Every structure is written in structure tokens, then in C-alpha cells.
Amino acid sequence: MTSTLFISISVFCLIGAGGLAVYAALYGSQRVLEERFADLAVKIRAAQGVFDDGEPVDDNLGRLLFRWAAARVPAPRMDTPAGEKLSDTLMQAGFIGAGVAHAFQVFRVMAAVSVGFVAGAIALILGKPLGGVALFAILGTALGAVAPMIYLRRRARNRQNAIASQLSDTLDLLVVCVEAGLGLFEAIKIVGVESERQKQEIGRELALVASEISAGASLGQALRNLADRTAVEDIKPLAATLIQSEQLGAQIAPALHASSDALRTRRRLRAEEAAQKTTIKILFPLVLFVLPAMLMVIVGPAVIQIIRTLGH
Numbered sequence: 001m002t003s004t005l006f007i008s009i010s011v012f013c014l015i016g017a018g019g020l021a022v023y024a025a026l027y028g029s030q031r032v033l034e035e036r037f038a039d040l041a042v043k044i045r046a047a048q049g050v051f052d053d054g055e056p057v058d059d060n061l062g063r064l065l066f067r068w069a070a071a072r073v074p075a076p077r078m079d080t081p082a083g084e085k086l087s088d089t090l091m092q093a094g095f096i097g098a099g100v101a102h103a104f105q106v107f108r109v110m111a112a113v114s115v116g117f118v119a120g121a122i123a124l125i126l127g128k129p130l131g132g133v134a135l136f137a138i139l140g141t142a143l144g145a146v147a148p149m150i151y152l153r154r155r156a157r158n159r160q161n162a163i164a165s166q167l168s169d170t171l172d173l174l175v176v177c178v179e180a181g182l183g184l185f186e187a188i189k190i191v192g193v194e195s196e197r198q199k200q201e202i203g204r205e206l207a208l209v210a211s212e213i214s215a216g217a218s219l220g221q222a223l224r225n226l227a228d229r230t231a232v233e234d235i236k237p238l239a240a241t242l243i244q245s246e247q248l249g250a251q252i253a254p255a256l257h258a259s260s261d262a263l264r265t266r267r268r269l270r271a272e273e274a275a276q277k278t279t280i281k282i283l284f285p286l287v288l289f290v291l292p293a294m295l296m297v298i299v300g301p302a303v304i305q306i307i308r309t310l311g312h
Contacts, residue, residue, distance in 0.1 A: 066106065073109050075102040091229045092156035094201070096208075108148045115144030159201050164232050166202045168267065170195060171238075171260040178253045184242070185213055205230060219246055234263055 077083045078101060090100050119140025123133040170191060177187035189210040195203030205226055212222040223239035238259045245255040 066110070069110055070102065070106045073102075073106045075099075076105050088231070089152055089156050092160060092231050093152050094155070094159055094204070096229070104148065104152070108145055111148055112141045112144035115147075116141030119143075160230060160232050162201045163205065163230050164234055165267075166195070166200050167232070167234055167238075168260055168263045170202050170206070171256050171263065175253055175256045175260065178256065184219065184246075184252050185210065188213075219243070234266065237262070 076086060078087055083101070086101055086104070090096075090104060095104070116137045117140075120133050120137035123136035128136065173191045173194070174184075174187050177190055178184060182190070188206050192203050192206030192210055196207055197203070208229075209222045209226050212225060213219060217225075220239075220243040223235075223242060227235045227239050241255050241259055242252070245252055
């Protein structure tokens with residue numbers, strides 16, 4: 001009787017343990033997987049500048065006016081050459097997201113209307129005639145429409161220069177991480193986090209590369225996207241080198257070393273080229289501004305003395 005009860009309890013415990021194991025295998029790992037995908041989605045949205053977590057938005061006057069204008073200003077067509085160029089410029093300037101092109105278009109229209117209205121009001125206050133007021137308004141509108149595009153291109157150029165200057169140091173950090181035993185993906189992730197913490201432009205790009213790889217993209221595709229987003233000339237050969245090293249199974253550290261040395265060589269050559277160009281660029285200020293002033297200082301007293309002598 002006791003042995004039969006013991007066997008029944010043992011079978012019951014084994015069945016319960018098996019059920020718990022099946023439940024943990026089916027639902028526990030799925031929950032962990034869902035949490036990981038949710039965290040990955042948040043990282044991707046954060047990298048793209050999209051935040052839709054349901055938090056209340058501060059509806060101030062400026063935001064309400066922007067929404068009102070966004071509902072009436074049509075979005076630019078991205079399938080046209082002008083739309084593709086605008087999208088590339090926005091990505092190079094660091095504005096990544098689904099609605100950034102429309103937002104920039106709305107901001108341009110609002111800037112043109114605002115500057116045109118202010119210019120017309122200033123002309124009216126100064127007592128200009130009706131034609132002068134209209135001319136001021138037209139010039140202000142043109143300035144308000146052109147200024148955001150100039151700012152965007154300047155920001156994209158400055159960002160490209162910053163990424164190019166930070167690339168060699170970033171490669172050195174990647175070499176250190178790879179030689180320490182980390183894989184290339186983990187090295188990119190760690191260096192991206194540390195660079196982003198130091199407020200470097202390349203840190204956000206590397207974090208976005210790590211997010212794309214975590215989402216299922218290959219390393220080659222993520223590096224190609226990085227080269228397309230930044231449009232930095234030094235990143236394209238680096239991406240090609242890393243892709244070939246991965247496909248051929250070669251070691252990554254020597255490839256990174258060679259790429260870092262090549263980047264430093266190109267930076268030195270560009271610096272020498274810029275130094276050689278300064279002698280030509282400085283010629284025009286010297287002829288237009290410095291040389292006349294020197295002539296006035298050197299020849300001026302003699303000319304004044306000659307004029308006084310001839311006058312007497």
C-alpha cells in the first residue's frame with residue numbers, strides 16, 4: 001500500500017514537473033523574446049527619431065500652429081529627383097524619420113510667410129510706397145524659403161566633416177575591441193554607445209548600424225546603409241573592406257588597422273592639399289585689401305608732400 005502511494009506521488013510530481021517545463025519552454029522564452037523585440041523596436045524608433053509611446057504631448061501655440069500648417073501644406077513627392085535629393089540631404093544632416101521631409105517643407109513655408117510678413121511690415125512702418133512694401137515682402141518671402149535649405153546643407157556638410165574626422169579614432173577603438181576578443185557586431189555596438197555618450201556624430205550612426213543588425217539585416221547591408229546615410233567618402237572603402245573580410249573569412253583586426261592607416265594618410269594628404277591652396281586663396285585678399293592699405297601708408301605721406309609743394 002505504501003509503495004503504491006509512493007509511486008503515485010512520484011508519477012504526479014513528475015507529470016507536474018514536466019508540465020512546468022513545457023510551460024516554461026513555450027511561454028517563458030516567448031516572453032523573453034517578445035521583450036527583446038519590444039526593446040529592439042524602441043531602439044530603432046529612437047534612432048529614427050520616432051517616439052509614439054502614448055505620452056501626452058504639450059499642445060502649445062507653436063505646436064498647434066505647426067499641425068494646422070502641416071494639414072494644409074502637401075508633402076513633397078519623394079519619387080522625384082528633387083524629393084530624393086531633399087531626402088538624402090536630410091539624412092546627411094542627421095534628420096532620419098518617416099515624416100521629416102514633410103516637416104521640413106512645412107517649416108520652409110512657415111518661414112517664408114513669416115519673414116515676408118515681417119519684411120512687409122517693416123517697409124510699411126518706414127513709410128515706403130506700396131510698390132516698396134510689395135518688393136520687401138517678396139524679397140523676405142524668398143529669403144525665408146531659401147534660408148532653411150542653406151542651413152540644412154551647411155549642417156549636412158559640417159556633420160560629414162565631423163564624422164570624417166572622428167572615423168580614424170573610432171576605427172582604433174574597434175581594433176582594440178576586436179583584438180580583445182569581441183566580435184565585430186559587439187565591437188560596433190560598444191563603440192557606438194561610448195561614442196554617442198561623448199556626443200559624437202558617428203556614435204549615433206554606429207548605434208543605428210547595431211540596431212539594423214539586431215533587426216535581422218546583414219553586416220554588409222547595414223554598412224552600405226551607413227555609407228548612403230552619411231555620404232562620407234572614407235566610409236565607402238571601409239565598408240567594402242569589412243564586407244570582403246567577412247565574406248572571405250579573413251581576420252577583421254588587420255583590415256581595420258589597414259583602413260585606419262589609409263584614413264590617416266588621406267587626412268594628411270588633404271591637409272597638405274588645403275595648405276597648398278591657401279597660397280592661392282590668400283592672394284585675392286592681399287591684392288584687394290592689404291596692398292592698397294600698405295600703399296596708402298607708404299606712399300601717402302610722399303603724395304601729400306608733393307601736392308603741398310606743387311600747390312605753393
